[in-house]
Amino acid sequence: MAIEPFDAVSVIATKRDGGELSDDQIAWMVDRHTHGGHVADEQMSALLMAIFLRGMTRREIGRWTTAMVDSGRRMDFSGLRRDGRRLATVDKHSTGGVGDKITLPLTPLIASFGVAVPQLSGRGLGHTGGTxxxxxxxxxxxxxxDGAEMVAILERVGAVICAAGGDLAPADRKLYALRDVTGTVESIPLLASSIMSKKIAEGTGALVLDVKVGSGAFLASEAQSRELAETMVALGSDAGVRTSALLTDMSTPLGRASGNAVEVAESVEVLAGGGPADVVELTLALAREMLDAVGLTDADPAAHLANGRAMDTWRAMVAAQGGDPDAPLPTARHEDVVTATESGHVTAVDARSVGVAAWRLGAGRARPGESVQAEAGVLLHVRPGDRVVAGDPLATLLTRTPERFSGARDALARAFTVGAAPVDRPRLIIDRVTVDS
Structure with missing residues (x-):
């Protein structure tokens, strides 16, 4: 039997005592935990807690990310062609929020310019929705x-939104399961490496990150969100992926719909040239960032929403994955309307409260693998800055199981703040983060 170069206890102790892990120690720990044999779950859990408490240097984060990428296969889209022309690739990742349906209109919009968008997405957990x-x-x-079908769709349509294969950064799946039950999810080094390992392994040439700030975001403070954005941009750039990030507000839900089918319907409105102003604004801001990343600096994404090209690509993308773009979406059998108890101006609509309400109505899941209701969700009737009169509708709750209304109403009890003085609508785009910023 071969003698192992390290032992897990000494590696854990190094980080516990505030030391830096070597490249070889990191690679060994991640590999031996992922593929079994020498690093048990409880030992990796101890190391994750030590990282949570002690942090990591940029070098350590980079090596940890690389080790996670190396735990599985890397995808390669460098051979994508259409009409003899190589297709540039660009992807987008959001750190998640409430009503965040931007991937749905954004992916076909970018593909309508002759760019390939291999969008590997996930499912929702808790108050944040899943694409x-x-x-x-x-x-x-x-x-x-599968991989061959993905390539074929990208070459024909230019856009795919699908689940990541189990062999893509499998270390992340094992590590996230441990982080989820050990209170170490919010560690910025572990968050950044988790997100970027999958995106780097995906093989895209450019990446734009939408990093949320506010009550509905994963990290509520702007300082933490900025640090996460800067760390991820650096990781992507170091890996040869042109990467930038937008810091965007998630104190208020995006758009008026939070749920599943209702967010698809709102996304189709955007693709048809309409939709809520904030959803359109963020879609266009991210689109410009993505098009610029692949050299299309003069492209006008608003034009492709207006002329129907983005909608045509959406329909082709949905059909390529077996969907019927003309089929009616599921609708809820039961509705309940939440009304204003006082008159005045809406000063805040708390994103997390709305997300929790949609989750309790059946739109989300408490544990991985649980089913969700396609038709459940929340439709907002007001935004910050709107004036209301007592009795006006604030939100409509949707579900197939009306016994859920009570819990959803409890979640919304403090979601809407009404004051005497009018307020400005919150600024949606907070800042842009690049390697040079």
């Missing part, structure tokens, strides 16, 4: 696409 859950409300649409 795959939303799309699965379209009759026939499927999230599972």
């Amino acid at each position: 795959l859950d939303k799309l699965e409300s379209i009759p026939g649409w499927r999230a599972e696409v």
